[in-house]
Amino acid sequence: KAHPAETTPHNSHNKEHVKNDQDKAVEKQVALTSSRMFTKEKETQSKSKANSTAVRNPGVHKVLAMDVTQSPRDARAVGQFGQAVIVSKDENAEVKKRWDEGHFNVYLSDKIPVDRALPDTRPPSCSESLVHNDLPSTSVIFCFVDEVWSTLLRSVHSVLNRSPPHLLAEIILVDDFSTKDYLKGQLDEYMSQFPKVRIVRLNERQGLIRARLAGAAVAKGEVLTFLDSHIECNVGWLEPLLERIYQDRKKVPCPVIEVISDKDMSYMLVDNFQRGIFKWPLVFGWRPVPEEQIKRTKMTPSDPIRCPVMAGGLFSIDKNYFYELGAYDPGLDVWGGENMEISFKIWMCGGEIEIIPCSRVGHIFRGQNPYKFPKNKQRTVERNLARVAEVWLDEYKELFYGHGYQHMLNKNVDIGDLTEQIQLRKKLQCKSFKWYLDNVYPDMVAPIVKAEGLVLNVGFRKCLELQNGVLLFEVCDLNKQHFNYTWLGKVRQQDLCVAHFEQGNGVQPCDNSKPELRWLHKTYKSSLADHFIMEGPSHQMCLEAEPQGGALYITSCEPTNNFQKWQFTHYYV
Ligand code: UD2
Ligand code: MN
Numbered sequence: 001k002a003h004p005a006e007t008t009p010h011n012s013h014n015k016e017h018v019k020n021d022q023d024k025a026v027e028k029q030v031a032l033t034s035s036r037m038f039t040k041e042k043e044t045q046s047k048s049k050a051n052s053t054a055v056r057n058p059g060v061h062k063v064l065a066m067d068v069t070q071s072p073r074d075a076r077a078v079g080q081f082g083q084a085v086i087v088s089k090d091e092n093a094e095v096k097k098r099w100d101e102g103h104f105n106v107y108l109s110d111k112i113p114v115d116r117a118l119p120d121t122r123p124p125s126c127s128e129s130l131v132h133n134d135l136p137s138t139s140v141i142f143c144f145v146d147e148v149w150s151t152l153l154r155s156v157h158s159v160l161n162r163s164p165p166h167l168l169a170e171i172i173l174v175d176d177f178s179t180k181d182y183l184k185g186q187l188d189e190y191m192s193q194f195p196k197v198r199i200v201r202l203n204e205r206q207g208l209i210r211a212r213l214a215g216a217a218v219a220k221g222e223v224l225t226f227l228d229s230h231i232e233c234n235v236g237w238l239e240p241l242l243e244r245i246y247q248d249r250k251k252v253p254c255p256v257i258e259v260i261s262d263k264d265m266s267y268m269l270v271d272n273f274q275r276g277i278f279k280w281p282l283v284f285g286w287r288p289v290p291e292e293q294i295k296r297t298k299m300t301p302s303d304p305i306r307c308p309v310m311a312g313g314l315f316s317i318d319k320n321y322f323y324e325l326g327a328y329d330p331g332l333d334v335w336g337g338e339n340m341e342i343s344f345k346i347w348m349c350g351g352e353i354e355i356i357p358c359s360r361v362g363h364i365f366r367g368q369n370p371y372k373f374p375k376n377k378q379r380t381v382e383r384n385l386a387r388v389a390e391v392w393l394d395e396y397k398e399l400f401y402g403h404g405y406q407h408m409l410n411k412n413v414d415i416g417d418l419t420e421q422i423q424l425r426k427k428l429q430c431k432s433f434k435w436y437l438d439n440v441y442p443d444m445v446a447p448i449v450k451a452e453g454l455v456l457n458v459g460f461r462k463c464l465e466l467q468n469g470v471l472l473f474e475v476c477d478l479n480k481q482h483f484n485y486t487w488l489g490k491v492r493q494q495d496l497c498v499a500h501f502e503q504g505n506g507v508q509p510c511d512n513s514k515p516e517l518r519w520l521h522k523t524y525k526s527s528l529a530d531h532f533i534m535e536g537p538s539h540q541m542c543l544e545a546e547p548q549g550g551a552l553y554i555t556s557c558e559p560t561n562n563f564q565k566w567q568f569t570h571y572y573v
Pocket of ligand 2: 228229230313363364
């Protein structure tokens with residue numbers, strides 16, 4: 001097998017060469033920008049507001065588009081300018097063979113220059129936008145475990161080549177206990193040509209969350225910029241991010257994440273106005289900003305986009321602010337859920353997450369993680385999410401558990417100690433999850449209960465009622481018969497839940513870990529009453545009102561029996 005370095009013929013960038021080129025590019029750009037603005041001002045008598053501000057305020061310049069790769073060293077190399085590469089039929093076997101090294105086309109990645117040019121995909125107005133001359137500097141942190149050699153290098157080169165040197169304090173590579181040999185001595189040697197690159201090695205696998213914390217702990221820049229290790233930063237990516245933090249240190253800007261194809265390595269544009277959202281049970285997704293909002297706020301394609309949840313991998317944050325927020329919950333393991341945690345934390349504790357369309361970074365989205373999870377992946381992610389739900393979701397955490405995570409409550413899964421996280425939330429005086437939904441993500445549908453109101457028996461037209469802790473069946477009365485039907489299948493009034501009541505009062509103190517308090521009730525937002533089915537250990541049992549006396553009891557279900565049909569006043573799902 002060829003050594004990875006040998007399959008990347010374009011890795012011999014000389015550090016002096018790069019540095020000089022970059023510095024020259026910056027100087028040239030600054031000079032060009034100011035002289036151009038000055039001439040324009042004289043000629044047009046400050047027609048344009050942006051230009052006149054620029055001239056009066058010596059503290060800003062046009063975003064630097066410095067990019068030495070725009071005139072590539074090797075213009076004929078494959079993949080230049082983000083073009084798709086087609087591999088010939090006889091290469092297919094090799095492509096297949098190497099796929100699992102990274103769960104993308106590793107064979108192809110190794111053929112593409114590590115400093116390839118990219119198409120400038122920014123909205124046109126971005127190159128005209130102004131940023132301050134005294135932006136804070138950033139440490140760029142890449143965490144990786146067993147990353148493919150050529151993609152790791154391409155990630156680093158894209159930062160070196162497309163970031164104004166004075167804003168790039170350093171690049172920190174955090175090796176999360178990789179097993180590949182080339183990520184040891186060979187990586188040290190390669191990176192030694194770039195004084196700004198530092199390598200931090202972890203002595204055991206920590207997972208990306210604690211690896212990021214390790215990187216942040218040694219960072220010297222004023223801003224932390226986290227990136228995945230298989231990305232390519234595009235033209236002018238950095239300044240627009242830092243500008244937002246300059247304007248308000250509690251802003252957490254994310255670049256637009258564009259797609260580098262896992263198959264042909266082409267660089268693909270994504271739609272405008274996309275923002276990160278979550279669906280239940282805390283599943284990340286992309287959705288366009290609602291049309292109505294775009295119109296009302298007269299949004300243009302280059303305006304920052306308020307983002308309820310970040311994707312997780314790529315963002316900048318003021319370093320001190322990151323620590324004020326308590327960084328990441330260090331109890332989160334390996335991978336997953338940390339983007340939810342930091343997103344809720346930022347919004348609920350006074351910050352903002354934004355997608356900055358003038359900053360664009362390509363990322364290889366892979367079908368599978370190319371590394372192992374020390375424990376089981378599903379269990380790792382659900383445990384992380386449950387930690388987030390317990391700390392941040394208030395009464396909405398039932399929606400999380402009720403969408404497929406009920407088993408965690410039934411089995412009393414250990415999710416670790418949460419005391420510190422809960423204390424942190426108090427200390428920071430963070431707002432409620434309801435506030436977050438109302439103000440940050442108002443288009444999210446999140447009813448706290450599935451149904452509520454009277455629980456009417458269809459046969460009798462009478463209702464369930466609780467009197468002094470005893471379940472009764474009485475003439476319907478809105479004032480005293482309000483029950484909730486919860487996401488966890490409980491029929492609840494305050495702290496009491498309708499129970500399997502062969503013995504006792506028909507109710508018990510609610511306890512989400514008790515499946516015997518759970519009732520199946522189809523809701524479908526319909527007015528059609530359905531059975532309450534008692535989930536018994538052996539067979540399905542239903543709640544029935546006795547046709548004669550009106551007593552309540554549990555009996556086997558009969559689909560057509562109206563005395564077994566119950567209906568809530570309001571259904572939300
Ligand atoms: C997305 C995020 C990723 C992270 C994850 C959820 C983007 C583009 N990516 O998944 O950053 O937020 O959602 O947690 O938004 N890594 C380690 N140690 C580990 C596991 C991973 O260092 O134990 C590294 C890995 O090499 C990579 C980064 O962490 O550089 C993110 O992992 P990923 O690329 O597998 O995650 P991704 O993009 O599927
Ligand atoms: Mn990734």
